Amino acid sequence: MAYVCELGNGRSIYLDNQGTQTIVTLTSSGPGQQQQASSSVQTGDWNSPPEVYRTSEGAVIKLQTAQGTHYVRVEGSSVRITSEFPASSSSQPLQTQQVASSSAGTMPPMQPMQPMEPMTMGDMQMSMNPMQMRMGNMELRMGSPPSIEKPSVARQFCNQCGASVKPDDRFCSSCGHRLSD
Numbered sequence: 173m174a175y176v177c178e179l180g181n182g183r184s185i186y187l188d189n190q191g192t193q194t195i196v197t198l199t200s201s202g203p204g205q206q207q208q209a210s211s212s213v214q215t216g217d218w219n220s221p222p223e224v225y226r227t228s229e230g231a232v233i234k235l236q237t238a239q240g241t242h243y244v245r246v247e248g249s250s251v252r253i254t255s256e257f258p259a260s261s262s263s264q265p266l267q268t269q270q271v272a273s274s275s276a277g278t279m280p281p282m283q284p285m286q287p288m289e290p291m292t293m294g295d296m297q298m299s300m301n302p303m304q305m306r307m308g309n310m311e312l313r314m315g316s317p318p319s320i321e322k323p324s325v326a327r328q329f330c331n332q333c334g335a336s337v338k339p340d341d342r343f344c345s346s347c348g349h350r351l352s353d
């Protein structure tokens with residue numbers, strides 16, 4: 173099993189235990205960009221789900237394994253393993269969410285697309301039917317096209333093929349259909 177922990181500000185940590193390795197994947201996403209970096213550290217088999225704490229420097233992951241307790245420090249994009257909980261002015265436990273282990277191992281699994289449900293990513297909101305996108309104060313909507321101006325009433329159309337005909341035409345010049353009065 174793998175675990176995902178949201179750090180906030182579009183950053184998340186994806187944790188997977190493969191053999192005696194712990195794969196730590198850091199993902200940060202902002203508008204129009206996504207960055208991802210994976211590290212693997214030797215920890216042993218997990219005995220219990222990982223615990224993640226937010227610290228002033230970044231985050232600390234606590235791993236209980238067959239080989240003992242390990243701490244993984246995440247600072248920026250660097251991942252380091254330590255044997256003791258790093259001294260920090262503050263540490264706040266974060267929620268971890270269990271996810272299915274991906275076959276690739278290091279890639280965070282894609283969330284299944286649910287196009288009918290409104291989608292929220294940070295301050296961006298998107299929904300379909302009509303297509304609507306909201307980002308901060310910006311709103312974008314695509315739906316019914318702007319109504320097309322009707323041609324002037326003086327023009328008439330063939331009721332067979334739709335070609336435009338003159339009011340005094342007896343037959344359609346396009347398809348030859350006899351025009352009713």
Ligand SMILES: [Zn+2]
Binds near residue numbers: 331335346347
């Ligand atoms: Zn016609």
